[in-house]
Amino acid sequence: MNLSEVTERISRKLEAKGAQPDRQKIESRLRRLVEEFGVNAAEAERTVTGDLAREYKVTNIGGTSTELRPISDIVPGEWVTIEGKIVALTPALSPSIAQSGIVADSSGAMRFVTWTRANAPAMEYGHWYRIESAVVDEYKGAPNLKIHSGTTISRMEKDAPLLPSITPIAELKPGVGSVRAKVVQDWEVSHERMLQTGLLGDETGTIKFVTWNEEGKDKLDLDAVYNIFYATVDEYNGRLSLTLNTAMYIADEGDIEVGRSETEIQGALVHIAPGSGLIKRCPVEGCNRTLSRQNYCPVHEIQPNFRYDLRLKAVLDDGIRARNVLVQRELVEKLAGITLDEAVGIAESNPIGMDEIFYRIRNAVLGRYYTCSGSEFGGRLLASSCTPVAFKPEELAALLNRAGGESA
Amino acid sequence: MTPQTQFEREPARRVFASELRETRYQFKDGDDEKSPTYVILPTGIRSNRVFIVGTLTEKLRQGDQNIFYRGRIVDPTGTFFVMAGSYQPEAMQQLARIEPPAFVAVVGKPSLYTTPDGTCLVSVRAESISIVDRETRDLWVLDTARETLDRLDAFGTTDDSRKAQEEYGTQPAIYRKIVYDALSQVQL
Structure with a gap:
């Protein structure tokens, strides 16, 4: 046992009682007992704690009568x-x-x-x-x-029913939390150890959840509402997620109007970045990195059995701020009017290959107005929806009033 | 883990041709070679990049050794002069393919030239040009009208607009009229 750890523990106990123990003194006493007299560390701790408690005239140290705390x-x-x-x-x-x-x-x-x-x-x-x-x-x-x-x-011979208090998703903190939430998205699992991952939402916001493979764990149904008791709340890169392996979940009646903690931006797509269009991804389970033209993954090296994907890395600019957006396959297919299969077919039979898809997608979207919404992460908007802006005559009328009305 | 000062891309300002044509004042923000160059638009905002949508009415290939393209793009208020040279290969290739007349969207950097006889010309060095449709053009007119009016509403309250007042003696009422006329040309 590490004596400095024990020293720390003893001095904290004493400090909690208002004493100001000298850490060096505690450690030298412990060392003496342990090293010179061969006392085991636990016994030494007890002895030193007891001695010091008497010296500082404090009682009830680490004793059985410590106050019960919620x-x-x-x-x-x-x-x-x-x-x-x-x-x-x-x-x-x-x-x-x-x-x-x-x-x-x-x-x-x-x-x-x-x-x-x-x-x-x-x-x-x-x-x-x-x-x-x-x-x-x-x-x-x-x-x-x-x-x-x-x-x-x-x-204890006690069996009091315990009803955990439900925390709104927006107020969750790292630790343990219970929520009443709806499964709003069910994502493809990115690892073989993962049973399910997706997005849970309540009126106050949404949070990512993960359930790892474990016996007796069931998947949640999409769009169903659950009472989830004692899930683990983890923080990673400033974002919270729920792990359901510790949790007990019970399907609940009713529906939840899920609050969107999403950002919506309307603007023109002013730049299509390299790496857009048809790309190859690393097939290694849980990797999914983009491969270079030579099918090289930065981690798993050459991967000839890659899989294709479509994406758009672009800049959406509202004239005030230019923001990076990342658009996934399904939305790219809709925006560019080309499916992944078609894109692969074209690329494989075209002399310039995947570049052809980049140009087609660029020509379809560059310089046009879109409304994109999604979550912002690391300075980039991960678009969950992206729709072309439609011309509204009432906006024209309002602007005409604004321009004409004030100059009169 | 994230750097303290993240690079922020300069937004592309929305500006009508008749306003950009009046632009005369250019400055560099910082002493570094790579510091961005801005122009002050008459309605009072700095701009290092613009987004314009209009009709490409004419394009010209020029130069022997260093080929570059010039294009005229018309909006409801006037004409933009756009160029794309070998330093803007993407825009040059795009422009080479487009046959006028066509609705186009251009992202580029405004630059000022003074001819030997003293007249100042404003052109846009294109970063990209793409073919768009009429609806996008109409949306751009609304967008540009809104942003121009926003700038006029804030005129006199920002440093950039005070600079514009000093350099151009901007009369907001004239620009409101320009906005109104531009909007009037959008057909329902």
């Missing part, structure tokens, strides 16, 4: 005692983890891990436990309960 109030850096129900167990990602999952009480839920070296009793799914002297730290931006060797776990 989960929702807990912030990283605290030592806590909670009573909660195990609402999810997840496979341990490392041999040093004995158990991980989600523990919940009526106020909220939190992820937990039990270290293997804690030698703690395994907790069972669906049961209530009293967890004393666990430590909360931050993992991937969310509070996480750590069960270590100093934690006492006792099973």
